[in-house]
Amino acid sequence: MNRLIYADNAATTKMSEAALNTMISVARENYGNPSSLYSIGQRAKETLEEARAAVAEIIGAKSGEILFTSGGSEADNQAIRSAAEIGRKAGKKHIVSSAFEHHAVLHTLEKLKKEGFEITLLDVHENGIVCPEEVEAAIREDTCLVTVMYANNEIGTIQPIREIGSICRKHGILFHTDAVQAVGHIPINVVEDQVDLLSASAHKFHGPKGVGFLYARKGIRLTNLIEGGAQESGKRAGTENVPGIAAMATALKEAAERMEEHAAKASKRRDRLIQGLGAIPHSALNGDAEQRLPGNVNFCFEGIEGESLLLLLDDKGIEASSGSACTSGSLDPSHVLLAIGRVHDVAHGSLRLSIEADLTEEETDYIIRSVTEVVEYLRSFSPIWRDLESGKKPHIL
Amino acid sequence: MALYSEKVMEHFRNPRNVGVIEDANGIGEVGNAKCGDIMKMYLKIEDDIIQDVKFETFGCGSAIASSSMATELIKGKPVAEAEKLTNQAVAEALDGLPAYKMHCSVLAEEAIHAALEDWRSKKEP
Numbered sequence: 001m002n003r004l005i006y007a008d009n010a011a012t013t014k015m016s017e018a019a020l021n022t023m024i025s026v027a028r029e030n031y032g033n034p035s036s037l038y039s040i041g042q043r044a045k046e047t048l049e050e051a052r053a054a055v056a057e058i059i060g061a062k063s064g065e066i067l068f069t070s071g072g073s074e075a076d077n078q079a080i081r082s083a084a085e086i087g088r089k090a091g092k093k094h095i096v097s098s099a100f101e102h103h104a105v106l107h108t109l110e111k112l113k114k115e116g117f118e119i120t121l122l123d124v125h126e127n128g129i130v131c132p133e134e135v136e137a138a139i140r141e142d143t144c145l146v147t148v149m150y151a152n153n154e155i156g157t158i159q160p161i162r163e164i165g166s167i168c169r170k171h172g173i174l175f176h177t178d179a180v181q182a183v184g185h186i187p188i189n190v191v192e193d194q195v196d197l198l199s200a201s202a203h204k205f206h207g208p209k210g211v212g213f214l215y216a217r218k219g220i221r222l223t224n225l226i227e228g229g230a231q232e233s234g235k236r237a238g239t240e241n242v243p244g245i246a247a248m249a250t251a252l253k254e255a256a257e258r259m260e261e262h263a264a265k266a267s268k269r270r271d272r273l274i275q276g277l278g279a280i281p282h283s284a285l286n287g288d289a290e291q292r293l294p295g296n297v298n299f300c301f302e303g304i305e306g307e308s309l310l311l312l313l314d315d316k317g318i319e320a321s322s323g324s325a326c327t328s329g330s331l332d333p334s335h336v337l338l339a340i341g342r343v344h345d346v347a348h349g350s351l352r353l354s355i356e357a358d359l360t361e362e363e364t365d366y367i368i369r370s371v372t373e374v375v376e377y378l379r380s381f382s383p384i385w386r387d388l389e390s391g392k393k394p395h396i397l
Numbered sequence: 398m399a400l401y402s403e404k405v406m407e408h409f410r411n412p413r414n415v416g417v418i419e420d421a422n423g424i425g426e427v428g429n430a431k432c433g434d435i436m437k438m439y440l441k442i443e444d445d446i447i448q449d450v451k452f453e454t455f456g457c458g459s460a461i462a463s464s465s466m467a468t469e470l471i472k473g474k475p476v477a478e479a480e481k482l483t484n485q486a487v488a489e490a491l492d493g494l495p496a497y498k499m500h501c502s503v504l505a506e507e508a509i510h511a512a513l514e515d516w517r518s519k520k521e522p
Contacts, residue, residue: 305433307457311409324457325433333433345430381415382455383437384430 003317005363009204009295010153010181010354011321016206016251023208023247034240035231044242051249055213058256059198060189067214067222067232068245072180073104074225075199075214078236079176080108080147082216082223083197084117086174087144094118094143098130098159099339101149102178104199106335109147122148128157128287128340136167145174150182150198154323154336154352155287156296158186165194174220180204180212184255185293186263190215202244207251211244258357265357266294269364273297273353276368280375282388284397286337286350297353298323300342302397303385304349304378306333312374313351318367323350345384346396401458402492408462413469416451422519425511428504434460436508438468442516445476452508459491459498460505466490467505476516482509 006014015023026047032040034048053063069075080095087093097109099121109119120138122130130148139146146168151158161177168175176197182188183198184205190198197220201212216222228237255262274285274297282302301309306322313320323334325348332338333347342350353367379385387393401409423440434456441449450472452464467487471479484502488494494502 303455305456305460308409308461311406311458315410344433348430348433381412381453383426383435383453384455386417386453 003363003366005318005359005367007318007320007353007355007359007367009356010156010293010352012203012209013206013356015203015208015247016254018254019207019247019251022250023243026246027243030242030246034242035229047246048240048242051245054249054253056215058252059183059200059215060191061215062218064233065190065215065218067216067235068240069199069212069214069236070210070241071203071212072102072178072199072201075201075212076102076104076176076178076180077108078214078222078225079197079199079216080105080112080145081225082221083145083147083174083176084112084115085223086221087117087142090144092142092144094120094140096120096122096135096138096143096146096148098122098124098148100124100128100152100154100336101147102153102180105147105149105178118142124152124157124339126341127291128152128155128336129291130159130164132160132163132167135164136171139167139171139173143171143173145176147176147178150177150179150188151186151293151296152287152336153181154334155298155340156181156293156354157287158182158291158293161195162193168196169194181293184252185259185295187259190217196220202248202251205251205255207248208244211241211248213248262357263294266355266359269355269357269359269361270295270297272361272364273355273367276365277351277371280372282395282397283375284346286340286342293354295355295357297355299351300337300346300397301349301351301375302346302395303382303388304375306348306350308378309349309351309371309374312377313370316370316374318370321352321354323352324348343396400495401462402494404490404492405459405462405494408465408491409458412452412461412465414451414465414472415453417453418449418451421451423512423514423516425508425513425515427507427511428456430455433457434501434504436460436464436504438464438508438512440512440516442476447471447474447476447479456501456504457498459494459501462491463487463494463501463505464508467502467509471509476513479509480513482506 032044034045306324337347418439421439
């Protein structure tokens with residue numbers, strides 16, 4: 001069957017036509033260096049600042065609070081490093097985060113731990129949601145930062161950011177959120193959410209790869225990751241990726257305009273998928289069913305391994321991802337699935353579908369049919385499944 | 398470049414000798430669910446010849462392909478020959494495996510050896 005259903009939008013998205021056109025036209029015609037004082041340089045500078053203003057407006061920030069980066073990972077690194085530096089100077093070296101953050105956050109925290117910081121990783125519970133009361137309870141005299149993601153990249157659960165923001169503000173502690181999966185998909189307002197630092201990445205909302213931004217509330221002193229020229233108010237050296245940044249702004253404007261309509265459509269398909277895949281025996285949805293991103297579906301199927309599932313789905317034209325060890329290149333399955341309490345055996349058999357609003361009803365049903373078939377097929381010669389079905393081992397799901 | 402060779406994909410998509418031998422006289426199971434790979438080999442040996450072999454595998458694409466290829470390499474062969482099966486032979490027959498997937502071919506070798514061991518232990522009281 002010659003069909004292609006791209007269902008891995010949490011990994012990356014296809015660039016929108018409008019974003020692509022912006023990128024090409026800026027690269028072709030507006031090629032000046034924004035730091036140059038002659039006309040074409042200044043024209044590039046204008047494009048850059050227009051993009052900054054557009055991005056800022058969409059998340060409720062001011063232009064001066066947006067710093068362009070190479071993507072979400074860089075923004076996460078810089079946000080956390082900056083807050084840690086502010087903390088270090090004040091003698092505060094404790095950071096609160098959650099167990100299922102993106103590795104851009106977790107690995108930065110691990111490095112800080114080696115530099116003498118203490119890290120508290122909060123439980124994300126079976127539903128994949130951080131509890132605000134537990135954030136408050138974890139805050140100490142020497143806490144300098146709370147960093148909790150807006151929505152999880154694997155299981156799509158949306159965190160109580162506003163409640164956490166309010167707690168942090170009350171205690172005078174900086175609050176960073178990795179909003180890479182959320183920006184452009186669900187409404188975000190940094191003022192109402194009381195967020196101090198926020199990371200985003202363009203390619204998750206139909207913009208180009210290699211571009212992102214960091215929102216840093218006015219007055220927060222950022223620490224450079226890259227030293228050099230005076231670009232980005234001296235906080236991020238290197239000639240700006242003007243075509244990419246302009247395309248990101250175009251993509252974000254589009255995403256914001258269509259957000260409500262897209263979220264409604266995608267969540268309808270998502271719920272149909274959850275219902276359909278939930279009918280597979282001994283399967284389980286990962287993460288809260290309600291408080292999740294409009295396009296995220298994540299399941300565990302007992303008795304099978306995720307990579308084989310992905311390869312066979314690919315043969316059927318369905319492109320998805322898994323948290324199995326074999327797809328991560330390590331021996332352990334996804335830290336996110338382990339964090340919500342899935343045991344190794346089950347975590348290896350996971351499937352993430354991250355869909356868009358344009359998924360048709362027919363495609364939705366095709367996915368359900370295909371996954372059901374493949375899971376059944378793989379179980380037919382799985383020794384684990386045999387043991388489960390014969391009663392030699394108890395079913396977990 | 399594709400993750401796997403065409404040979405691996407072919408064996409993964411159409412695995413040979415899948416299933417169970419009800420009256421197997423040698424069974425070997427290796428791996429564990431925690432690491433994400435389990436292979437179970439069933440042998441039917443008569444007159445020191447591997448008359449039949451079947452497998453069940455829980456694992457990734459290369460684990461399934463390695464199991465399939467391993468069964469092909471020993472089916473109809475004398476036990477003495479099957480005992481010499483190495484993971485390299487399995488991997489080579491599959492036109493190679495990615496470096497981090499070589500352990501799948503090791504599991505296939507171990508599963509065959511475990512099944513032969515089981516047969517031997519039953520044969521010699």
